[in-house]
Amino acid sequence: MSSSYFFQQLLNGLSIGGAYALIAIGYTMVYGILRMINFAHGDVFMMAGYFAIYAIAIFPWYIALPIAILGTIILGVVIEKIAYKPLRSAPRMSVMISAIGVAYLLENLANYLFTAMPQSYPQIDILKKVYNLGGISVSRVTILAPILTVVLTFALIELVNHSKLGMAMRACSKDQDTARIMGVKVDSVITMTFIIGCGLAAIGSILYFTDRNTVQPYSGALPGLKCFVAAVLGGIGSIPGAVIGGFIVGICQIVITAAGYSVFSDAFTFVLLVIILIVRPSGIFGENATDKV
Amino acid sequence: MRSIKKLLACTVGAALGAVMITGCGSNSNGGGKSDTIKIGVFEPKTGENGSGGAQEELGIEYALSVRPTVTVDGKEYKVELDWQDNQSDKTVSATAAQKLIADGCVGVIGGYGSSTCIAAGTYFKDAQVPIIGTSCTNTNVTLGNDYYFRVCYLDPFQGTVLADWAIENDFKKIATIDNIGNEYTSGLVATFKKEFEAKGGTIVDAETFQTNESDFKAILTNIKNSGAQAVFAPTDYVYAPLLLNQSADLGLEVQWIAGDTWYNPVITKDAAKNAEGVVVDTFYAEGGNADFDKAFKEWLNADPKRLEANIGSDKIVGNQVMCYDAYMTLCDAIEASNSFKGSDIQAALKTINKQDAIGGAITFDENGDAKKNTTYICKITDGEFKFVEAVTHEE
Numbered sequence: 026m027s028s029s030y031f032f033q034q035l036l037n038g039l040s041i042g043g044a045y046a047l048i049a050i051g052y053t054m055v056y057g058i059l060r061m062i063n064f065a066h067g068d069v070f071m072m073a074g075y076f077a078i079y080a081i082a083i084f085p086w087y088i089a090l091p092i093a094i095l096g097t098i099i100l101g102v103v104i105e106k107i108a109y110k111p112l113r114s115a116p117r118m119s120v121m122i123s124a125i126g127v128a129y130l131l132e133n134l135a136n137y138l139f140t141a142m143p144q145s146y147p148q149i150d151i152l153k154k155v156y157n158l159g160g161i162s163v164s165r166v167t168i169l170a171p172i173l174t175v176v177l178t179f180a181l182i183e184l185v186n187h188s189k190l191g192m193a194m195r196a197c198s199k200d201q202d203t204a205r206i207m208g209v210k211v212d213s214v215i216t217m218t219f220i221i222g223c224g225l226a227a228i229g230s231i232l233y234f235t236d237r238n239t240v241q242p243y244s245g246a247l248p249g250l251k252c253f254v255a256a257v258l259g260g261i262g263s264i265p266g267a268v269i270g271g272f273i274v275g276i277c278q279i280v281i282t283a284a285g286y287s288v289f290s291d292a293f294t295f296v297l298l299v300i301i302l303i304v305r306p307s308g309i310f311g312e313n314a315t316d317k318v
Numbered sequence: 319m320r321s322i323k324k325l326l327a328c329t330v331g332a333a334l335g336a337v338m339i340t341g342c343g344s345n346s347n348g349g350g351k352s353d354t355i356k357i358g359v360f361e362p363k364t365g366e367n368g369s370g371g372a373q374e375e376l377g378i379e380y381a382l383s384v385r386p387t388v389t390v391d392g393k394e395y396k397v398e399l400d401w402q403d404n405q406s407d408k409t410v411s412a413t414a415a416q417k418l419i420a421d422g423c424v425g426v427i428g429g430y431g432s433s434t435c436i437a438a439g440t441y442f443k444d445a446q447v448p449i450i451g452t453s454c455t456n457t458n459v460t461l462g463n464d465y466y467f468r469v470c471y472l473d474p475f476q477g478t479v480l481a482d483w484a485i486e487n488d489f490k491k492i493a494t495i496d497n498i499g500n501e502y503t504s505g506l507v508a509t510f511k512k513e514f515e516a517k518g519g520t521i522v523d524a525e526t527f528q529t530n531e532s533d534f535k536a537i538l539t540n541i542k543n544s545g546a547q548a549v550f551a552p553t554d555y556v557y558a559p560l561l562l563n564q565s566a567d568l569g570l571e572v573q574w575i576a577g578d579t580w581y582n583p584v585i586t587k588d589a590a591k592n593a594e595g596v597v598v599d600t601f602y603a604e605g606g607n608a609d610f611d612k613a614f615k616e617w618l619n620a621d622p623k624r625l626e627a628n629i630g631s632d633k634i635v636g637n638q639v640m641c642y643d644a645y646m647t648l649c650d651a652i653e654a655s656n657s658f659k660g661s662d663i664q665a666a667l668k669t670i671n672k673q674d675a676i677g678g679a680i681t682f683d684e685n686g687d688a689k690k691n692t693t694y695i696c697k698i699t700d701g702e703f704k705f706v707e708a709v710t711h712e713e
Binding site: 027030033034037041136141142143145153155157162163164167236237238241242243244246247278279282283285287288291 | 368543560
């Protein structure tokens with residue numbers, strides 16, 4: 026195995042891991058606050074891909090990408106208001122089922138609006154510039170993905186730990202009712218959580234699809250599930266955990282495929298889920314919450 | 319408020335009831351009492367093969383416009399197409415097949431993608447409804463199924479011809495890419511490998527991926543590392559732009575070889591310059607029948623919707639010719655049998671000899687496969703599929 030081959034595969038793993046990490050943050054944050062798995066998140070990520078395609082058809086990229094991110098955020102917030110908010114006092118299972126319903130709705134809506142035909146993701150020159158370094162060929166977005174992920178994660182951790190909004194978020198995640206009594210506007214905190222989660226998913230989708238070129242209505246399903254596994258692996262509710270989980274899932278996927286076992290690459294992700302749930306259900310960074318029974 | 323809800327519930331209930339009653343009514347008419355008969359179309363409108371199915375539907379729709387009626391017992395019957403979407407999904411395929419049978423179709427045409435056809439085949443066999451395959455090239459579609467016929471050539475033939483082409487053009491070290499769970503791709507890779515190795519070539523790397531995968535960088539890096547001169551990747555066309563663009567990012571410069579599915583404008587559109595030089599084979603190359611080409615193009619251009627479904631161009635895809643031939647063959651068989659009974663039409667299909675088919679004469683062998691031995695090799699040059707040579711392979 027030559028070293029250039031090794032580094033090429035490592036870069037492949039880091040770039041996909043970075044995108045996974047950004048999506049996994051969305052799962053983990055929503056879980057932290059609402060204690061529900063937002064199964065529609067992967068499909069919101071897919072819709073972000075379509076938003077970018079249509080925005081770039083009209084505007085130059087530096088206007089189009091913010092518009093796509095904004096569109097994704099609006100979609101996420103609307104989903105929360107329509108599908109989750111009315112169920113705030115319902116059992117958690119109902120919200121989860123509602124999320125699964127939204128996931129199917131989004132897939133079929135995309136099928137109807139944009140057709141099942143895979144659409145070409147715009148190739149933004151500034152992101153697609155290819156570097157050639159001693160046998161390794163790498164596009165700028167491949168390098169950018171892990172760096173951007175780490176930077177955004179640090180910014181987010183800063184926000185959660187050292188801002189008023191962050192404090193409100195932590196309060197809600199500990200105990201919603203008490204937080205409400207203390208004057209925290211729980212609903213707007215939840216909205217903020219969806220804004221951040223969907224914004225990161227939109228950035229993740231730009232990194233992911235620029236490298237993978239095509240978007241189709243089911244593009245979000247499998248990455249969504251894998252990022253869910255990443256979030257559980259890292260310890261659902263923990264932001265650094267989601268990022269580490271994302272990188273682990275991404276790199277494992279590349280290592281297994283590169284070793285010639287692509288048959289098992291998806292299966293492995295889910296075997297990982299089963300193992301982590303048996304061995305350490307709270308994940309790598311998860312708090313050992315003692316649920317009152 | 320409550321009374322409004324009740325009213326609504328009653329209205330919806332009544333509407334559903336009405337639909338069911340009328341639904342049953344039209345079913346009983348399907349048998350031939352009225353002046354129309356139904357021919358089923360079993361194609362994917364959605365899912366990974368959605369655009370391939372949509373293109374094939376154009377071929378069938380055009381065929382209907384050319385021949386809107388069949389004559390049985392001296393009486394002219396109007397043909398009505400019954401479109402069912404199999405969603406490129408094996409499970410949905412079974413439901414779609416049952417719906418077509420329940421609708422009383424006298425025969426069925428379809429479809430794109432071997433996996434779905436295999437999944438649906440037994441239903442048509444059990445119900446004795448003859449079905450003519452358009453571009454499902456896997457051997458198992460018709461094997462052991464007396465009611466499944468097909469007008470295109472088969473994977474063993476296609477894989478063999480492409481392997482011969484690779485040897486003749488001096489590609490001795492080739493990597494293959496297989497899609498696990500896809501009968502079409504796996505079948506082609508297997509027959510290609512057999513012929514290629516028998517003729518002295520070496521498969522230096524055999525990569526696989528799973529359906530709906532979109533990240534091919536790991537396997538493409540392996541191929542780059544293996545030193546292959548060419549890559550044989552007879553996947554569904556959705557994966558083509560991804561493979562081509564990602565290999566360009568990785569600096570992988572090889573000759574790409576693929577099967578009939580890659581003969582699709584999606585590739586030249588989405589992979590643009592990265593698609594240059596790709597070699598594919600196809601069922602029919604434009605220019606094979608000038609009159610047909612001209613009339614079909616006029617029909618496509620007459621409606622912007624048709625052009626859109628054909629991915630914005632009036633290029634004829636080989637599959638559409640197969641669909642046209644399948645429809646015409648089925649109509650011929652209905653008229654020859656002079657009956658709407660499935661077993662009669664099936665008997666007529668077995669002995670049919672259709673010399674005027676656009677994509678080459680059609681006679682069926684004992685498996686129900688058209689005896690075809692010619693394929694058309696095309697290469698992408700300047701963003702278009704350019705016909706290179708017709709290859710005939712005698713067993």
